[in-house]
Amino acid sequence: MSPRLWPYFLKQAIWNMIKNRGVHALGLGTMVASLLIFGAFLLLFVNLDTWLRGWEHALSMTVYLDDGISNAQRNKVASMIKRIPGARIKRFISKADALEELRDALGPQSGLLDGLSTNPLPASFEVVFKGPEVAKTLSSQAMEKLKKTPGVEEVQFTREWQQRFDALMRMVRLVGFIIGGLLCLGVLFIVANTIKLAIYSRKDEIEILKLVGATDWFVKVPFLLEGLIQGILGGALSLLTLFLAYLLLATKKMQLLSFPILNFTFLPSEYVIALLIVSVLLGLVGSFIAVGRFFEL
Amino acid sequence: MIQLFHIYKNFGANIALNDINLRVHEGEFVFVTGPSGAGKTTLLRLIFGAERPAGGHILINGINLSRISRTRLDLLRRKIGFVFQDFKLLTNRTVFQNVSLALEVTGERRSFIRKKTRQALKLVGLVEKEKAFPLQLSGGEQQRVAIARAIVKDPLILLADEPTGNLDPELTKDIMVLFRSIHMKGTTVVVATHSRELLAGTAQRTVFLNRGRIVGEE
Numbered sequence: 321m322s323p324r325l326w327p328y329f330l331k332q333a334i335w336n337m338i339k340n341r342g343v344h345a346l347g348l349g350t351m352v353a354s355l356l357i358f359g360a361f362l363l364l365f366v367n368l369d370t371w372l373r374g375w376e377h378a379l380s381m382t383v384y385l386d387d388g389i390s391n392a393q394r395n396k397v398a399s400m401i402k403r404i405p406g407a408r409i410k411r412f413i414s415k416a417d418a419l420e421e422l423r424d425a426l427g428p429q430s431g432l433l434d435g436l437s438t439n440p441l442p443a444s445f446e447v448v449f450k451g452p453e454v455a456k457t458l459s460s461q462a463m464e465k466l467k468k469t470p471g472v473e474e475v476q477f478t479r480e481w482q483q484r485f486d487a488l489m490r491m492v493r494l495v496g497f498i499i500g501g502l503l504c505l506g507v508l509f510i511v512a513n514t515i516k517l518a519i520y521s522r523k524d525e526i527e528i529l530k531l532v533g534a535t536d537w538f539v540k541v542p543f544l545l546e547g548l549i550q551g552i553l554g555g556a557l558s559l560l561t562l563f564l565a566y567l568l569l570a571t572k573k574m575q576l577l578s579f580p581i582l583n584f585t586f587l588p589s590e591y592v593i594a595l596l597i598v599s600v601l602l603g604l605v606g607s608f609i610a611v612g613r614f615f616e617l
Numbered sequence: 618m619i620q621l622f623h624i625y626k627n628f629g630a631n632i633a634l635n636d637i638n639l640r641v642h643e644g645e646f647v648f649v650t651g652p653s654g655a656g657k658t659t660l661l662r663l664i665f666g667a668e669r670p671a672g673g674h675i676l677i678n679g680i681n682l683s684r685i686s687r688t689r690l691d692l693l694r695r696k697i698g699f700v701f702q703d704f705k706l707l708t709n710r711t712v713f714q715n716v717s718l719a720l721e722v723t724g725e726r727r728s729f730i731r732k733k734t735r736q737a738l739k740l741v742g743l744v745e746k747e748k749a750f751p752l753q754l755s756g757g758e759q760q761r762v763a764i765a766r767a768i769v770k771d772p773l774i775l776l777a778d779e780p781t782g783n784l785d786p787e788l789t790k791d792i793m794v795l796f797r798s799i800h801m802k803g804t805t806v807v808v809a810t811h812s813r814e815l816l817a818g819t820a821q822r823t824v825f826l827n828r829g830r831i832v833g834e835e
Contacts, residue, residue, distance in 0.1 A: 366710030528705050531667070531768065533695035534722040535688055 325538070333545035340518050342383070344546075345607050347514030348554055354503045354510075355558035355599055361496055363562065363587055368492060370585060372485050380410070381447040383466065384474040387415070389443070393471035398445065402468055404462055406450040415443045442473055504602060511550060511606025519610060540611045544604065551603020555596040562587075618643040618678060618805050619774065625672035626659055626829075633659040635829040637673070641807060643773075646800045648816060649809045651826035657809035658702070660826070661776045664807070666690045667697050678773070695723055697709055698767030698804075700777035704753040704759045706766075712738070713747040716765045723770070737769040741795060757788040764792070768799055775799060777808045781815055789815060 337344050378404040383401060385394065401409055413421070418441035467475050519526070526539050563586060570584045587595070619641040626634040634656045641647050662794050663669045663675060666682050675682040677693060685693070686795040698719075706715050717734040725733075738744045741761035751759055760780060767775055777796065781789040793815065800806045810816070816823060 324726065325724045328721060468817055528707060529718070529722060530691070531665075531694070531699060531701075531705065532719040532722055533691055533693075533770075535691045538722050 325541075329541045329545055332542040333549060336518060336522065336542060337546055340521055343514055343517050343521075344454070344550065347510050348550055349600075350495060350510050351507050351550065351554035351602075352558045352561065354507050355554055355595065356561055358500050358503045358561040359558055359587070359595055360565075361515055362591060363402065363566065365496055366587060367584055367592065369489060372489060379588040380449070381407070382476045383445040383447060383472060384442040384476070385444060386471050386473045387442060389471035394508070395468055397466075399470055400466060401447055402447060404447075404466075407447050410446045410448045413444045413446060415439050415441055416444065475565075485570055504598070506601075507554070507602045508606045508609070511547055511603055512609040514550065515547055515607045515610035518546060519543060543611050544607045547603040547605075547607020547610070548600060549603070552596075554603065555599025558599070559592060618645070619807070620676040621660075621664075621673065622662075622676075623661065623673040624675065625668045626656075626663060626668065626670050630642075632663055632829050634663070634670075637829075637831060639824065639831065641805060644800075644803050645804055646797070646806045646821045647808070648813060648819065648821055648823040649807060649826060650816060650823055652811060654828075655811075655826040656829040657811070657826055658778050659829075661699070661778050661807065661809050664774075665697055665776055666694060695719075695770055696773045697773035698770065698775040700752075700760075700763050700767045700775070700780050702779040702782055704751070704763040706759060706762055708751050711748050711750055712743060712754070712762050715751065716769050719766050719770050722767045733769050733771075734765075737765040740798070741766065743785070756783045757785075757791075760784060760792065761795070764795060768804075772804060774805045777806070779810055779812075781807060781810065781812060786814060 381398060385397065389397075398409060398412075399405055416439065419433070419439050422441065423433055424433065463475060463477065466472060529539050566584075566586050570586075619639070621637050621639040624634055624637040625632075637656075637660065639660075649660060651657055659668065663670055663682075664677070670685065677697070680689075680693060682690065682693075707718070710718070716737055717730050720730045720733060722810055735744065735747075738747055741764055743758060743761055743765065746754065746758065751762065754762065760783070764777075764780070767777075775796070780796070781792050784792065789812070796806055796808065808815075823835045824831060825835075
């Protein structure tokens with residue numbers, strides 16, 4: 321096909337989109353809405369994943385000690401902790417320190433603690449791990465052994481929570497794939513039908529083009545370009561809307577909801593590019609389906 | 618140039634053409650005539666490749682239409698001009714755009730398309746109306762736009778289906794003068810008509826069709 325024809329094709333595609341703007345606007349709107357839902361889900365997934373990873377890095381274990389623990393017992397517990405691969409004692413918190421920290425945390429309400437005749441808080445070792453992977457592999461046998469050590473009152477470790485979060489993320493990912501797949505099918509259907517309507521509205525024109533010697537591709541290419549443009553516009557508009565919604569949420573709502581501690585980020589560039597590529601592909605494949613079906617008739 | 622061998626064509630139970638054998642030589646001017654429903658339009662559409670015969674073979678410049686691909690048929694159509702009875706003009710495009718359409722599909726240069734379109738419009742006397750839309754023109758003018766579109770690509774063959782069917786005698790004469798001048802340039806012309814006025818006094822070869830059969834020739 322002559323390269324000279326491409327400006328003609330592009331002109332035709334844009335002109336046809338303007339002429340059938342009602343149908344195209346409806347198709348584009350639905351496409352943007354679908355991609356927006358998918359994008360929002362992706363945004364939620366990415367942030368959940370980031371939060372979980374951040375939380376994983378903060379994995380720690382707290383070993384609470386009996387009130388009457390001797391120095392020798394305490395040293396034994398400390399050496400047992402040190403023997404756990406990848407574990408490191410961050411600090412020892414005495415009973416007094418624990419009470420002081422609680423007082424600081426309560427702030428203006430710290431007066432509540434004044435009525436206490438004895439300090440109910442236990443002393444503890446705060447243990448951190450070299451990495452989340454080390455913490456994950458910590459055997460339950462080692463945990464049980466530590467728990468049974470004389471002088472140890474309780475061992476608090478967040479592994480079970482982490483496992484639950486891992487399962488949740490797997491579920492979120494699965495739901496994401498299902499929703500994404502269904503939405504992609506929906507978008508494909510919408511694009512194919514929009515282009516089909518565009519083809520039917522220009523049936524007479526196509527007939528005349530064929531009668532003056534236009535090849536099938538000459539007739540098809542402007543429709544494929546329409547699908548491509550719709551894909552580009554759909555992807556760009558949905559990303560723009562998502563970004564604006566993100567700005568609104570990240571700057572105002574999250575603060576209002578007192579979640580400033582959560583670092584709410586936008587989609588990474590590779591996700592943005594992937595979403596655009598998916599959108600463009602959906603536009604192209606949808607229009608391919610439409611022209612394929614039409615020219616089979 | 619155009620050869621038809623034992624052509625049959627039916628639309629359901631209705632037989633449109635029955636054992637047609639015809640040969641039109643290069644540069645010839647032929648009228649195909651007969652009453653309504655004789656098969657004139659079907660014959661032209663078969664030569665153009667817009668219909669496929671139920672039986673027989675059609676050769677255009679030695680190319681068998683029933684054995685060529687769809688793309689080659691599209692390319693062959695660029696060498697055949699067709700003037701339709703109902704003009705088949707795009708009402709949302711100007712006269713100029715309608716005529717240039719036949720060249721746009723070939724991917725020619727813009728400057729070449731402009732030059733050829735103006736030449737064709739000049740030949741049919743519609744240069745001043747190049748910016749008008751078909752529905753702003755009279756029937757005769759629309760017919761001339763259709764002729765300009767058919768001849769703009771310098772076709773080897775020009776097929777015209779009842780080209781004067783909607784025109785008054787004066788315009789009919791003008792159109793026939795136009796066809797003769799196109800023929801004089803070496804184009805093979807086949808005109809289907811049921812108009813006795815058009816045939817009266819003509820020296821051109823005339824093929825008579827009736828009920829799908831060739832019943833005579835002059």
